[in-house]
Amino acid sequence: MAPQFLLAAALACSPTAPDTAARPATPDSLITRSTGLEPLDKKPWYRPRHIVLQTGGGIGMVAAGVGYSLGKDKNELDILLGYVPTKYAGSSLSIVTAKYTYSPFVLPLGERWQIRPLTVGGYLSYTHGTVNDEEKGQYAKGYYWFSTDTRVGPVLGSRLAYRRRTPAGQPRNVAFYYELSSNDLYILSYVQNRKALSVGDILTLSLGLKADF
Amino acid sequence: MLSRFRSQPLLTYVSVAATALGLSSCEMLEFSPNDHRSPDDKQALTQKNLTTLLAKPLPANDTLRFVYTGDSQRFYDDAEALVKSVNQQKGVQFMLVAGDISDFGLAREMWWVDDQLRKLTIPYLTVIGNHDQVGNGRKAYGEVFGPLNYSFVYGDTKFIMTDTNGREYNFNGRIPDMPWVRQQLQDNTVRRHVIISHVPPQDEDFDPAVRDAYVTALRADPRLVFEMNGHRHDFSIGQPFNDGVTYVNSYAFEKRQYLIVTMWGDKEFRLKKVPF
Numbered sequence: 363m364a365p366q367f368l369l370a371a372a373l374a375c376s377p378t379a380p381d382t383a384a385r386p387a388t389p390d391s392l393i394t395r396s397t398g399l400e401p402l403d404k405k406p407w408y409r410p411r412h413i414v415l416q417t418g419g420g421i422g423m424v425a426a427g428v429g430y431s432l433g434k435d436k437n438e439l440d441i442l443l444g445y446v447p448t449k450y451a452g453s454s455l456s457i458v459t460a461k462y463t464y465s466p467f468v469l470p471l472g473e474r475w476q477i478r479p480l481t482v483g484g485y486l487s488y489t490h491g492t493v494n495d496e497e498k499g500q501y502a503k504g505y506y507w508f509s510t511d512t513r514v515g516p517v518l519g520s521r522l523a524y525r526r527r528t529p530a531g532q533p534r535n536v537a538f539y540y541e542l543s544s545n546d547l548y549i550l551s552y553v554q555n556r557k558a559l560s561v562g563d564i565l566t567l568s569l570g571l572k573a574d575f
Numbered sequence: 576m577l578s579r580f581r582s583q584p585l586l587t588y589v590s591v592a593a594t595a596l597g598l599s600s601c602e603m604l605e606f607s608p609n610d611h612r613s614p615d616d617k618q619a620l621t622q623k624n625l626t627t628l629l630a631k632p633l634p635a636n637d638t639l640r641f642v643y644t645g646d647s648q649r650f651y652d653d654a655e656a657l658v659k660s661v662n663q664q665k666g667v668q669f670m671l672v673a674g675d676i677s678d679f680g681l682a683r684e685m686w687w688v689d690d691q692l693r694k695l696t697i698p699y700l701t702v703i704g705n706h707d708q709v710g711n712g713r714k715a716y717g718e719v720f721g722p723l724n725y726s727f728v729y730g731d732t733k734f735i736m737t738d739t740n741g742r743e744y745n746f747n748g749r750i751p752d753m754p755w756v757r758q759q760l761q762d763n764t765v766r767r768h769v770i771i772s773h774v775p776p777q778d779e780d781f782d783p784a785v786r787d788a789y790v791t792a793l794r795a796d797p798r799l800v801f802e803m804n805g806h807r808h809d810f811s812i813g814q815p816f817n818d819g820v821t822y823v824n825s826y827a828f829e830k831r832q833y834l835i836v837t838m839w840g841d842k843e844f845r846l847k848k849v850p851f
Contacts, residue, residue: 417606418604418605418606422606422607444606446606451607452713453714455607493713494708494710494712494743495710497745500742501742506709510680510710513608548608548683551651551678557652558690558691559651559687563687567603568604
């Protein structure tokens, strides 16, 4: 885990340097530190809050991207670009994913750690690069009713975060997460075949890192 | 990367939970639904099932009997019932599935079908269907089952299994692979030939540019008992080209019926419908 952790941490740290230099600690932030409250991050709304690195979950052998935190950091929207080499899928695949998650509970674990025991959400992905992609005129309309490239599915997981701060006292957590997920086609298969298929058959696992920056 | 993660207690917990759910963490860490990496017991199934079949050779002149079905796609509960029924049949030597093993061309679907069909007391063999070629399905089929064109000899009969899903290749004029088909049909060391594919030549999903060549080659083969297909999900038997060549279509799993095919003599055969 260490190299990935370090890579994510390194990537997370580098952009913060000019940020803190341009905006040194103000008396205001010193006061909030002394009261133990989180200082407010004054960043433009469009600036992503964290970077993400993930494997599995049907969206790439490696998927990397950025994400936004909304509603007191309990809601997150991540945009990821995934890659699967030919060796594993028959062709080189690029997968773009939007994933929305909600983690209602945040539990401290000592000074430095924090657990989010429940993360629920969903994703929408688009795959580019399949071998037999529908070409214009290949099939009559509705020949295959499903999309071969677009998938939607639910996710359910947990997260363990290491609490870091910038020199100015702003939180820069690094979190490890796992998620169990599925997709529309797997779920449909299960729903119609409750005897022959089990929930375990249709689950996928993803492991990931999220680092604030 | 995985081996490094393994030392983490959380990961240990997740992999234990995953194993309890019936999948190892490696298969659960799916890179894409098109990811075709498969566990050892879900690879090269054609080769494995042929090895099982040929371990019990059929003596020359013995009656051949097999179950014929097709289109298992997304009918897993039906597959379970089919297996129970087939396992009660006496004297059948193997089962053939005439393509569309999967619905979406995904390796996991092929595993799920095998999860059921491996409970058969006889080996089963497949030929690729059009649904097995959606997306990267052709590669998944190759990984889970094996070659898209292959043949085997059992008793006095050569079974020629070929890919006729021309539409999936945008009608490129090369499906079915006629040089390969002709070479197989020219084998005169075996008493009988049976050719099996998914899309029947009279179907609009068969490459019209190859239809004549295919039908003509079959007509010219004196050893051919009949041609067999799936795709249409329902049983039929007839001579659509009025040329003396018989074409048989399988029931789909969802139709809750299958055929028992019995063959003897030069070209004698009987079909029995079995509801389940």
